[in-house]
Amino acid sequence: DVKVTQSSRYLVKRTGEKVFLECVQDMDHENMFWYRQDPGLGLRLIYFSYDVKMKEKGDIPEGYSVSREKKERFSLILESASTNQTSMYLCASSFGQAPYNEQFFGPGTRLTVL
Amino acid sequence: GQQVMQIPQYQHVQEGEDFTTYCNSSTTLSNIQWYKQRPGGHPVFLIQLVKSGEVKKQKRLTFQFGEAKKNSSLHITATQTTDVGTYFCAGRTSYDKVIFGPGTSLSVIP
Numbered sequence: 691d692v693k694v695t696q697s698s699r700y701l702v703k704r705t706g707e708k709v710f711l712e713c714v715q716d717m718d719h720e721n722m723f724w725y726r727q728d729p730g731l732g733l734r735l736i737y738f739s740y741d742v743k744m745k746e747k748g749d750i751p752e753g754y755s756v757s758r759e760k761k762e763r764f765s766l767i768l769e770s771a772s773t774n775q776t777s778m779y780l781c782a783s784s785f786g787q788a789p790y791n792e793q794f795f796g797p798g799t800r801l802t803v804l
Numbered sequence: 805g806q807q808v809m810q811i812p813q814y815q816h817v818q819e820g821e822d823f824t825t826y827c828n829s830s831t832t833l834s835n836i837q838w839y840k841q842r843p844g845g846h847p848v849f850l851i852q853l854v855k856s857g858e859v860k861k862q863k864r865l866t867f868q869f870g871e872a873k874k875n876s877s878l879h880i881t882a883t884q885t886t887d888v889g890t891y892f893c894a895g896r897t898s899y900d901k902v903i904f905g906p907g908t909s910l911s912v913i914p
Contacts (some may be wrong), residue, residue, distance in 0.1 A: 725904075730813065732892060733847070733907035780846060790835065792904075793894075794844040 693717070694796035696781055700804045709768040709802060711799050713781030718786060723793065724748075727778040739764055748777035771803045807857050808895045809903035818913050823880040825908035827893035834896040836869055841907070842889040850878075860877045 697712035715722065721740050725733040725748075735748030737756040747755050753775060757765045764783075768775055778800050781792040807830045807858060817823050827836065839847040843881055853869035860867045866879040869910045876895075878889055890907040897903060 730906060732810075733894075733904040735902075735904075754828070766897075792849045792852065793839075793847075797846050 692796050694781055694783055696779075696796040696799050698799050699797060700734070700800050700802075702804065703768075703771050705772060707768075707771050707803075709771050709803075710800065711715075711766040711768075711779055711781075711801070713764045713766070713783075713796055714762055715764075715792070715796075716762065717783070718761065719783035719794075721783060721791075722758065723782040723784075724754075724766045725727050725780045725782065726750070726765065727798070731778065732781055737768065746765040765778070771801075772802050775801065776803045777801060808893060808905040809905045809906050810891075810893060812908055813906065814909045814911070816911045816913060817883050818881050819885060821890045823883050823887070823910055825852050825878050825891050825893075825910075827876040827878075828903070829895050829897075829903075830896060834873075834900075835896065836896070837902075838867060838876075838878055839892045839894065839896040841888050841892065842845075842848050845889075847892060880910075883910070885912050885914055888912050 694715045703709050718755040724736040724739040727733050734750050738756050739745045755767045778798050779799045781796040784791040784793045809828050811826050837852045838850040841847045856873050857871045858869045864881045868877045890909045892907045893905045894902050
């Protein structure tokens with residue numbers, strides 16, 4: 691079974707703090723994704739990576755950065771957290787050379803920025 | 805920009821009734837995927853449709869991809885309480901992007 695794990699289920703941070711969200715997959719997938727999920731807006735892509743050290747901006751990259759130093763790990767970084775970044779963050783991975791194969795999602799991290 | 809919309813946003817049905825959610829794209833899609841997210845859970849892949857006019861079935865679930873490859877539907881026959889959740893479509897665009905729809909949230913009243 692593909693397993694995608696995220697470092698925290700719940701996280702509370704203060705405005706201005708630097709926040710790291712970690713995602714690990716155990717199936718040697720090439721592609722990894724970070725989404726945020728907000729009510730009525732569905733899943734919006736923040737960044738994705740199709741290989742180690744490679745990254746592509748998604749639809750809403752502002753205020754975020756990512757790091758992929760190892761194939762199995764994809765980190766999302768909020769350089770200076772703001773209240774409008776309070777959301778559910780979902781990591782996903784998929785196999786193959788293209789980003790549009792079936793995606794396997796992690797359990798999500800619910801981030802609250804106070 | 806390219807958009808994928810879903811209707812309805814919410815649907816409440818009596819157990820045993822049928823349910824349909826529709827997914828519409830502003831542009832032609834290469835393929836479409838459907839995911840289900842249970843309350844408190846994460847999205848789980850259900851199926852992928854690729855061909856124009858394609859119809860696929862999974863037990864009580866029927867998935868269709870429109871002839872013009874700009875819309876899709878998911879139909880559930882005789883809903884059960886286990887069907888509760890949010891159903892997302894995700895379309896692959898001509899630019900090889902995958903865009904998720906906002907989802908349809910299904911409630912089933914026992």
